[in-house]
Amino acid sequence: MKLYKTPGHTPGVMSAEFTVYDNGVPHKAFYSGGLGGRDGVKGFEDAVKSSARVAQIQGIDVYFANHGWNPGTDYPNGSIFERAAKLKDRKPGEPNPFVDPASWKENIARTQVRIQRGLEEERRKAAGAAADK
Numbered sequence: 725m726k727l728y729k730t731p732g733h734t735p736g737v738m739s740a741e742f743t744v745y746d747n748g749v750p751h752k753a754f755y756s757g758g759l760g761g762r763d764g765v766k767g768f769e770d771a772v773k774s775s776a777r778v779a780q781i782q783g784i785d786v787y788f789a790n791h792g793w794n795p796g797t798d799y800p801n802g803s804i805f806e807r808a809a810k811l812k813d814r815k816p817g818e819p820n821p822f823v824d825p826a827s828w829k830e831n832i833a834r835t836q837v838r839i840q841r842g843l844e845e846e847r848r849k850a851a852g853a854a855a856d857k
Contacts, residue, residue, distance in 0.1 A: 739754065741781065751785035786828075
């Protein structure tokens with residue numbers, strides 16, 4: 725298991741890389757403690773840096789989002805519960821719904837765009853507050 729400090733959502737957010745197995749086949753998994761920005765410019769700046777580092781990790785096949793249990797999550801191809809239901813009904817030879825590297829790549833790309841927009845908004849708010857003084 726490899727641990728990552730990924731501040732942004734909160735200063736002490738931790739994420740983890742580890743190996744999971746499907747029928748004896750290893751897959752690189754990643755759990756995000758939260759890559760979203762929060763708490764003003766500093767939080768969003770930290771989130772931009774954290775998401776950039778995480779996006780460079782090669783070979784992630786399985787992603788567990790910090791709020792990935794929510795039905796209707798914006799994580800591509802479904803929440804943990806939606807994927808678990810698919811796994812329960814999986815027939816021999818069908819792919820594991822959790823092994824989904826394309827969804828990971830789409831998700832981290834979307835996350836980076838969202839965080840960058842959030843940073844720009846926080847900078848506008850901070851500039852406006854400074855001008856009001």
